[in-house]
Amino acid sequence: MNTEWRKIAELIKNNNSELTHDGKSKFAIELFLGKTWIKNTVDYIIELKTEWNLAVNCLRVLESEYATDYAYKIYKNSTNKDDRRIAVLVIKDIAHPKSIHWITEFLNDENVADFGLGVLDQLLWTEKIKPNKMTESLLNLAAEKKHDGLSEKVEFIRKYLTKKSSC
Known part of the structure; x- marks a missing residue:
């Protein structure tokens, strides 16, 4: 396979100049x-x-x-x-930062709420996003839900964030 690096570099420059x-x-x-x-x-x-x-x-x-x-x-x-459900699991596993904008929708969908919280957890764990007001709001929303195990998962995430911030 012969790669046209100049062409690839130009495509990246034109479409994703902010990338590392x-x-x-x-x-x-x-x-x-x-x-x-x-x-x-x-x-x-x-x-x-x-x-x-x-x-x-x-x-x-x-x-x-x-x-x-x-x-x-x-x-x-x-x-x-x-x-x-599997589609949200794929989103969680990829952990692209843009997925933060879909978490509210996921949390409000009883079918995928657990995986939706998993998206937030993965983004924080992989440090694709930093804890902030938005992430706290999402954790609060998840804690309010009555889905099985969500509140325990929220507490786990909060403990992790507290422990991490003290290091």
Whole structure:
């Protein structure tokens, strides 16, 4: 395979100039793989095919915004509750910072609220976002929900954040 690095660099510069060096490398790999590969990989995961977890781990390494957007599209458009849950799980595992904007919607959906809180947890754990007023508001919203185990998970996240801030 012959790579046209100049073309790739130009695409990155024109579309994602704010990326770090690591982010630019991941975006370049995403360009090599192509949107069809990413879409097919998300679909493979949603169908829980053999070794779907390996596919999730590949998307996690890429931190693919396209995969995140595609999984969110599945969440929004699918009528299958299991597919919607797995789509949010994919979003959680990728932990792209943009997913912070969907957490309220996830928490308000009883079918995916636990995974929605997992998205927030993953973003904080991987330090893709910093604790702030918005994250505290999301934790408060989750704590108010009567879904099984959400309040315990909120307390776990808060303890982690407290411990981390004291280090």
